Amino acid sequence: MRVLLCPDKFAGTLPAQEVAAAVAEGWREVADGDDLLIRPLADGGPGFVAVLAEALGGRRVPVPTVDPLGRPTDGEILVTDDGTAYLESAQACGLHLLAAAERDPKATTSYGLGALVTAAVEHGARTVVIGLGGSGTNDGGAGLLTALGVTPLDEAGRALPYGGAALAAVAGLDGAPRLRGVTLVAATDVDNPLLGLHGASNVYGPQKGATREDVLLLDAALERFAGVLEKDLPGCPPGLGALPGGGAAGGLGAAILALGGRCASGIGLVTEAIGLPAALDAADLVITGEGSFDHQSLRGKVVAGVAGAARDRGVPCVVLAGQVSTGRREAASAGVTDAYSLVEHFGGEERGGLDAALSRPAEGLRQLGARLARQWSR
Numbered sequence: 152m153r154v155l156l157c158p159d160k161f162a163g164t165l166p167a168q169e170v171a172a173a174v175a176e177g178w179r180e181v182a183d184g185d186d187l188l189i190r191p192l193a194d195g196g197p198g199f200v201a202v203l204a205e206a207l208g209g210r211r212v213p214v215p216t217v218d219p220l221g222r223p224t225d226g227e228i229l230v231t232d233d234g235t236a237y238l239e240s241a242q243a244c245g246l247h248l249l250a251a252a253e254r255d256p257k258a259t260t261s262y263g264l265g266a267l268v269t270a271a272v273e274h275g276a277r278t279v280v281i282g283l284g285g286s287g288t289n290d291g292g293a294g295l296l297t298a299l300g301v302t303p304l305d306e307a308g309r310a311l312p313y314g315g316a317a318l319a320a321v322a323g324l325d326g327a328p329r330l331r332g333v334t335l336v337a338a339t340d341v342d343n344p345l346l347g348l349h350g351a352s353n354v355y356g357p358q359k360g361a362t363r364e365d366v367l368l369l370d371a372a373l374e375r376f377a378g379v380l381e382k383d384l385p386g387c388p389p390g391l392g393a394l395p396g397g398g399a400a401g402g403l404g405a406a407i408l409a410l411g412g413r414c415a416s417g418i419g420l421v422t423e424a425i426g427l428p429a430a431l432d433a434a435d436l437v438i439t440g441e442g443s444f445d446h447q448s449l450r451g452k453v454v455a456g457v458a459g460a461a462r463d464r465g466v467p468c469v470v471l472a473g474q475v476s477t478g479r480r481e482a483a484s485a486g487v488t489d490a491y492s493l494v495e496h497f498g499g500e501e502r503g504g505l506d507a508a509l510s511r512p513a514e515g516l517r518q519l520g521a522r523l524a525r526q527w528s529r
C-alpha cells in the first residue's frame with residue numbers, strides 16, 4: 152500500500168516535518184511493509200520557506216528584521232537559481248512572536264516584512280513570492296509599505312503611527328515603493344477580501360486579540376486606507392477592498408495587490424513546487440492534518456487543498472488534527488473521508504484530553520498513525 156503523508160504544521164506545537172514523522176513511526180509499528188511517502192506541506196503561513204527550501208534547494212539567506220512590536224527578530228529569504236526569492240510574512244508579522252497579553256492588532260505592524268522584501272530586492276530577485284498567513288497584524292500592510300518607502304500620512308501631512316487603528320486617520324501617502332521593478336506574488340493561505348463581514352478584521356481580528364469594538368474600528372480604518380491606496384498609489388487596482396486574498400495576513404494581501412502584485416494560492420504554489428500531484432496520483436491513501444481543523448481550514452489552507460486534490464482522483468483522505476470542529480458533512484464535501492482529533496484520542500476535553508494533546512502531540516500522532524494502519528493497511 153502507498154500512503155502519502157502530507158500534513159501542515161500544528162501551529163504552536165509541532166512543525167509539519169515532525170507531524171509527518173510521528174504518524175509514519177506509528178504506521179510502521181503496525182505495517183512496516185507499506186510504502187510511505189513523506190511530504191510536509193505549508194500554505195503561505197509558518198513553515199512556507201522551510202518546506203520550499205527542502206523541495207527546491209536554493210540558498211537560505213539570514214535577514215535580521217523586527218517583529219510586530221518592533222523588536223529584533225531573525226528572518227530569512229530563500230533565493231533560487233531562477234531569480235525567485237521566497238519569504239514568509241510570519242517571520243516578521245507572526246502571531247507566534249507575541250505573548251498572549253501583547254496581541255493587539257490596533258498596534259501591531261507589518262513593518263518587519265519590509266526588511267525581508269528589501270533583502271530579496273537587493274539580492275537581485277526578479278520575482279518575490281511572499282507567503283502570507285499566521286500573522287498577528289491587521290494593518291493592511293501599511294507597515295510594509297512604510298518600510299518600502301511609501302508612508303501613510305494624516306490630514307495634516309504627518310506620518311501615522313504604526314498599527315491598524317492609526318489608519319482611521321489616513322488621508323494620503325508620501326513616497327514611491329523601492330522595488331526596482333520586481334514582481335510581487337502573495338502566496339495566501341486564505342481567500343478572504345480585505346473588508347467587510349468576510350474581511351481580515353472580522354474573520355481573523357479576534358484571534359489576534361481584537362475585541363468586537365476593535366474589529367469595527369479596524370474594518371473602518373482599513374476601508375479608509377484602501378480608498379487612499381486606490382487614489383494615491385499608481386497601479387493600485389480598483390475595488391481593492393473586495394479582491395480575493397486581499398484579507399490574508401491582516402490585509403498584507405491587499406498591500407501587495409496595491410503594489411501591482413498578484414495573489415496566488417499558497418498551498419497551490421507549494422503543492423506544485425514539491426510535485427504533490429504526481430505523489431497523489433500514485434497514492435492509495437492520503438493523510439494530511441493541521442493543529443485545528445475548523446471552518447477556516449476550508450478557505451484555502453493545506454487540508455482543503457490536499458483533500459480537494461485527493462477527491463478529484465478518488466483517493467481517500469484522512470485528516471489528523473489537534474482539534475476538530477468541522478462538521479462531518481462539511482468535511483466530506485471538501486473531500487475528507489475521516490477526521491481524528493488528538494483531544495478526542497486522549498479522552499476528550501472533559502477528561503484532560505486538551506492538555507495531553509498540547510503537551511504530547513507526537514505521542515498521540517504516533518498512536519493515531521498506528522490506528523490508521525490497522526484500519527487501512529492490508
Ligand SMILES: Nc1ncnc2c1ncn2[C@@H]1O[C@H](COP(=O)(O)OP(=O)(O)O)[C@@H](O)[C@H]1O
Nearest residue numbers: 160161162164441442443473474493508509512
Ligand atoms: N497538539 C495540539 N493539540 C490540540 N490543539 C492544537 C495542537 N496544536 C495546535 N493546536 C490548535 O491549533 C491551533 C492552530 O491551528 P493550525 O490549524 O495549526 O494553524 P492556522 O489555523 O494558524 O493555520 C492552535 O491555536 C491550537 O488551538
Ligand SMILES: O=C(O)[C@H](O)COP(=O)(O)O
Nearest residue numbers: 284285286355399400401
Ligand atoms: O491573517 C492571517 O494571517 C491569515 O491569513 C489568516 O490567519 P491564520 O493563517 O493565522 O489562520
